Amino acid sequence: MKTILVAYDDTEPSRRALDRAATLAEAFGSKVFVTSIAPLHYSSPRLTLTVKERGEGPAAREEDMQQAQAILEERGIAAESLPARGHPAPTIAKLAEDYDVDLIVVGTRELGALQRLLRQSVSAEVSRKARRDVLIVPAGD
Numbered sequence: 001m002k003t004i005l006v007a008y009d010d011t012e013p014s015r016r017a018l019d020r021a022a023t024l025a026e027a028f029g030s031k032v033f034v035t036s037i038a039p040l041h042y043s044s045p046r047l048t049l050t051v052k053e054r055g056e057g058p059a060a061r062e063e064d065m066q067q068a069q070a071i072l073e074e075r076g077i078a079a080e081s082l083p084a085r086g087h088p089a090p091t092i093a094k095l096a097e098d099y100d101v102d103l104i105v106v107g108t109r110e111l112g113a114l115q116r117l118l119r120q121s122v123s124a125e126v127s128r129k130a131r132r133d134v135l136i137v138p139a140g141d
Contacts, residue, residue, distance in 0.1 A: 001028040005082075005101040007092050007126075008068040009036050009061070013107030017137045018068050021105040024135075025077045033099055034068040035082040036061035037091050058085065089125035096132045104134045 006021040008014045018034075025032050038058040065081040072079040082099070084091050096104050108123040127134045 001030050001102045003033065003099065003101040004030050004103045004105055005033045005035060005092070005096050005099065005132075006068070006105045007036070007088070007107075007122075008034050008064055010064045010067060011107070011109075013109045013137070013139065015107070016139075017105045017107035018071060020135065020137045022072055022075050022077055024103070024105070025072070026075065030102070031078045031080070032072055033080050033082050033095070033101060034065050034072070035084055035092065035095055036064040036068075037088045038083070038085045040086055058083065088122045089129055092122075092126050093129040093131070096130055101132055104130055104132050105137065106134065107137045109139055 001024065004021050004025055006014075006017055008018050021032055024030060038061040062081075062083060065083065069079045069081055082095055084095060092104060092106070095101075104126060106123045106126050108121065123134075123136045127136060
């Protein structure tokens with residue numbers, strides 16, 4: 001396993017994913033690509049959807065990637081940031097293809113029944129869309 005792509009957004013699930021990616025990279029001598037997906041902004045004359053919550057834009061995502069890259073480099077792991085914009089799951093799957101990674105690592109959190117019904121799990125969607133192996137790191141105890 002030469003390359004690993006990990007999605008990181010400084011949440012507890014993504015910190016678990018980063019730790020697991022680091023452990024695998026140490027074991028296999030892999031390079032790690034870190035991505036954090038900034039949401040798209042849509043607008044039209046009748047409707048404007050913007051990022052309302054602080055910390056969702058490209059600058060916050062860049063900070064997340066720098067933080068993850070620093071954590072990896074402290075462990076002696078070669079890391080590269082891949083900034084991206086879009087919907088998380090398809091964007092992660094496309095980055096994996098574009099960079100020909102061997103493994104995608106994503107975290108997951110416990111979803112409620114309604115969220116599962118509406119398929120709001122990014123990790124599950126990544127596993128459906130990606131043409132690469134996907135490791136979904138479950139919620140810890």
